[in-house]
Amino acid sequence: xxxxxxxxxxxxxxxxxxxxxxxxxxxxxxxxxxxxxxxxxxxxxxxxxxxxxxxxxxxxxxxxxxxxxxxxxxxxxxxxxxxxxxxxxxxxxxxxxxxxxxxxxxxxxxxxxxxxxxxxxxxxxxxxxxxxxxxxxxxxxxxxxxxxxxxxxxxxxxxxxxxxxxxxxxxxxxxxxxxxxxxxxxxxxxxxxxxxxxxxxxxxxxxxxxxxxxxxxxxxxxxxxxxxxxxxxxxxxxxxxxxxxxxxxxxxxxxxxxxxxxxxxxxxxxxxxxxxxxxxxxxxxxxxxxxxxxxxxxxxxxxxxxxxxxxxxxxxxxxxxxxxxxxxxxxxxxxxxxxxxxxxxxxxxxxxxxxxxxxxxxxxxxx
Amino acid sequence: xxxxxxxxxxxxxxxxxxxxxxxxxxxxxxxxxxxxxxxxxxxxxxxxxxxxxxxxxxxxxxxxxxxxxxxxxxxxxxxxxxxxxxxxxxxxxxxxxxxxxxxxxxxxxxxxxxxxxxxxxxxxxxxxxxxxxxxxxxxxxxxxxxxxxxxxxxxxxxxxxxxxxxxxxxxxxxxxxxxxxxxxxxxxxxxxxxxxxxxxxxxxxxxxxxxxxxxxxxxxxxxxxxxxxxxxxxxxxxxxxxxxxxxxxxxxxxxxxxxxxxxxxxxxxxxxxxxxxxxxxxxxxxxxxxxxxxxxxxxxxxxxxxxxxxxxxxxxxxxxxxxxxxxxxxxxxxxxxxxxxxxxxxxxxxxxxxxxxxxxxxxxxxx
Numbered sequence: 001x002x003x004x005x006x007x008x009x010x011x012x013x014x015x016x017x018x019x020x021x022x023x024x025x026x027x028x029x030x031x032x033x034x035x036x037x038x039x040x041x042x043x044x045x046x047x048x049x050x051x052x053x054x055x056x057x058x059x060x061x062x063x064x065x066x067x068x069x070x071x072x073x074x075x076x077x078x079x080x081x082x083x084x085x086x087x088x089x090x091x092x093x094x095x096x097x098x099x100x101x102x103x104x105x106x107x108x109x110x111x112x113x114x115x116x117x118x119x120x121x122x123x124x125x126x127x128x129x130x131x132x133x134x135x136x137x138x139x140x141x142x143x144x145x146x147x148x149x150x151x152x153x154x155x156x157x158x159x160x161x162x163x164x165x166x167x168x169x170x171x172x173x174x175x176x177x178x179x180x181x182x183x184x185x186x187x188x189x190x191x192x193x194x195x196x197x198x199x200x201x202x203x204x205x206x207x208x209x210x211x212x213x214x215x216x217x218x219x220x221x222x223x224x225x226x227x228x229x230x231x232x233x234x235x236x237x238x239x240x241x242x243x244x245x246x247x248x249x250x251x252x253x254x255x256x257x258x259x260x261x262x263x264x265x266x267x268x269x270x271x272x273x274x275x276x277x278x279x280x281x282x283x284x285x286x287x288x289x290x291x292x293x294x295x296x297x298x299x300x301x302x303x304x305x306x307x308x309x310x311x312x313x314x315x316x317x318x319x320x321x322x323x324x325x326x327x328x329x330x331x332x333x334x335x336x337x338x339x340x341x342x343x344x345x346x347x348x349x350x351x352x353x354x355x356x357x358x359x360x361x362x363x364x365x366x367x
Numbered sequence: 368x369x370x371x372x373x374x375x376x377x378x379x380x381x382x383x384x385x386x387x388x389x390x391x392x393x394x395x396x397x398x399x400x401x402x403x404x405x406x407x408x409x410x411x412x413x414x415x416x417x418x419x420x421x422x423x424x425x426x427x428x429x430x431x432x433x434x435x436x437x438x439x440x441x442x443x444x445x446x447x448x449x450x451x452x453x454x455x456x457x458x459x460x461x462x463x464x465x466x467x468x469x470x471x472x473x474x475x476x477x478x479x480x481x482x483x484x485x486x487x488x489x490x491x492x493x494x495x496x497x498x499x500x501x502x503x504x505x506x507x508x509x510x511x512x513x514x515x516x517x518x519x520x521x522x523x524x525x526x527x528x529x530x531x532x533x534x535x536x537x538x539x540x541x542x543x544x545x546x547x548x549x550x551x552x553x554x555x556x557x558x559x560x561x562x563x564x565x566x567x568x569x570x571x572x573x574x575x576x577x578x579x580x581x582x583x584x585x586x587x588x589x590x591x592x593x594x595x596x597x598x599x600x601x602x603x604x605x606x607x608x609x610x611x612x613x614x615x616x617x618x619x620x621x622x623x624x625x626x627x628x629x630x631x632x633x634x635x636x637x638x639x640x641x642x643x644x645x646x647x648x649x650x651x652x653x654x655x656x657x658x659x660x661x662x663x664x665x666x667x668x669x670x671x672x673x674x675x676x677x678x679x680x681x682x683x684x685x686x687x688x689x690x691x692x693x694x695x696x697x698x699x700x701x702x703x704x705x706x707x708x709x710x711x712x713x714x715x716x717x718x719x720x721x722x723x724x725x726x727x728x729x730x731x732x733x734x
Binding site: 067069070071072074097099100101102103104106129142143144145146147149150157159167169171175200201202219220222223224225226227229230232233234237238239240243244245268270272273274279282283285286289290293294295296297299302303304305 | 434436437438439441464466467468469470471473496509510511512513514516517524526534536538542567568569586587589590591592593594596597599600601604605606607610611612635637639640641646649650652653656657660661662663664666669670671672
């Protein structure tokens with residue numbers, strides 16, 4: 001039976017993406033689906049296909065190191081699919097951090113890179129602390145603004161553990177993602193207060209205003225907004241990528257033109273700084289203590305970020321992955337456009353084993 | 368007339384802090400007051416005095432580099448005042464980042480370090496991007512918890528600009544700082560919903576429960592909590608400092624014992640990565656665009672983080688600094704305890720000029 005990875009590869013090769021690049025994109029997208037983060041998995045293929053066919057995303061060439069030093073580099077993504085460039089950038093950050101302890105790699109001329117958590121995880125599965133972030137077209141309001149002034153700017157981190165799965169947080173600076181607002185609208189459900197800012201700059205729950213006459217609220221007001229500016233600083237201002245209003249919308253703007261997103265990746269070589277067995281014991285102890293914390297009624301156990309995702313992935317590897325209806329619908333439409341078959345919502349995954357899939361105590365499995 | 372710096376130095380020397388260390392502590396505390404962040408300025412002298420007199424904070428010795436590599440170091444704070452160690456750590460991060468581009472310096476055996484923003488600013492006033500963070504005793508709940516499981520874990524960043532003041536954000540992971548809750552209680556004002564988690568794990572506005580029967584809510588629920596874990600990871604797990612429940616309370620625990628707080632400092636040598644004139648122009652453009660954003664009724668202009676603080680500082684340098692009543696009261700009590708005089712709430716400041724005080728266009732003034 002064809003796995004989801006095989007299918008994804010087939011679609012990308014049909015779109016003239018090289019096998020090498022298609023494998024990179026596939027691993028990013030299917031890993032994200034396997035976490036249950038379906039908004040940023042294979043569903044994205046449809047939008048990427050439009051840009052690959054129109055030429056705004058290139059299928060030839062390779063990411064290029066534009067400038068570098070011992071603990072940093074700037075990678076020019078050459079308008080290739082952002083997963084290709086982002087994986088290259090994080091790999092370079094990992095390599096440099098193994099040499100000097102810590103490394104920052106910034107990216108320019110990139111596009112929408114999917115789930116930030118995937119890149120953070122690339123570092124964590126090799127025993128390093130990883131961080132990933134990217135900028136985007138403005139969709140989020142600043143405190144006091146009537147329009148969006150900053151992107152939802154995702155950021156993620158991953159910290160490897162010993163007996164536990166890595167801590168893995170992937171978030172945007174919006175109080176709620178635009179996709180969640182759309183989903184509520186589609187299902188006719190009310191928009192919770194605190195999600196949207198109306199055209200007068202005041203909070204609104206009127207879903208008819210989204211997205212053209214409203215913007216997303218930043219989480220934690222000035223704090224989320226302030227984090228967004230840091231992300232733009234490291235992903236775009238410092239890398240040479242487009243900043244806020246200059247970024248192209250990967251979904252809505254002309255598919256023939258590059259979007260020039262930026263991104264930034266950080267890797268910290270944990271083992272250089274503290275012997276790995278000691279670090280493992282210390283991070284495990286922190287996680288154990290949180291698990292032992294007293295819970296409110298209805299909460300079985302306190303979690304650290306990522307636990308739901310690793311449980312979802314283990315289940316998907318064992319029992320197969322059921323794609324939700326909206327993803328199936330998007331993939332079926334894409335298949336029809338490309339004159340390809342798409343027949344099932346239930347997929348098996350390639351039986352790779354990565355650190356997040358590991359049995360307890362068997363850590364730092366490099367795949 | 369004696370300046371606030373002179374007075375602060377006199378208090379610290381009275382407490383047997385060496386002149387060298389007293390100068391470092393004074394610059395951190397008075398700069399913070401000058402920003403209008405009075406919760407983390409000279410008011411802290413009282414709590415520090417208790418520990419200096421009891422011996423939990425040492426007055427002899429120097430911070431020691433325990434281990435280091437090209438892009439990182441771990442500094443042992445030797446239970447010295449945390450400002451002394453934190454300034455040494457950020458200076459080391461700045462030095463290393465000038466050599467290799469990016470550097471991380473972690474700190475152990477430290478204490479409450481005051482305002483994180485001060486250390487980020489040390490990097491920014493030399494033209495670098497700076498970040499600072501620290502852990503603390505648990506005061507913040509995780510989603511679903513009935514008790515605090517993590518510290519309020521401050522973090523700050525500063526990004527230097529060209530014609531504009533540096534962007535400077537200093538925040539904690541709590542929805543509202545404990546000090547704000549106390550202030551509301553003291554003034555008999557209602558606690559806004561979303562600030563406190565009661566002993567049943569549910570949100571509460573009952574101020575009588577704070578702090579012994581309630582904890583602070585994390586800002587943005589799982590997002591603030593997740594950032595808090597990252598801060599504990601970089602400040603404490605990786606540095607060898609005490610983690611969460613093992614940290615001593617600098618205010619409430621035995622003053623004779625070290626608290627073993629951790630901290631982490633990051634510096635990015637902007638000028639190595641992008642020519643400084645280009646970076647300046649790009650960050651200024653971002654700030655200009657935000658300033659030009661359309662505002663809601665009652666909001667005169669959109670701000671970037673730090674603008675209020677720089678305006679406060681310029682005014683304080685020019686017209687003097689008026690300490691608020693709670694700070695005056697704490698400092699007067701301390702003076703009485705130490706048999707020193709304390710006569711005024713209105714102080715002049717030493718006429719230092721730093722980047723944040725600069726006239727537009729005159730940037731990277733190193734003081």
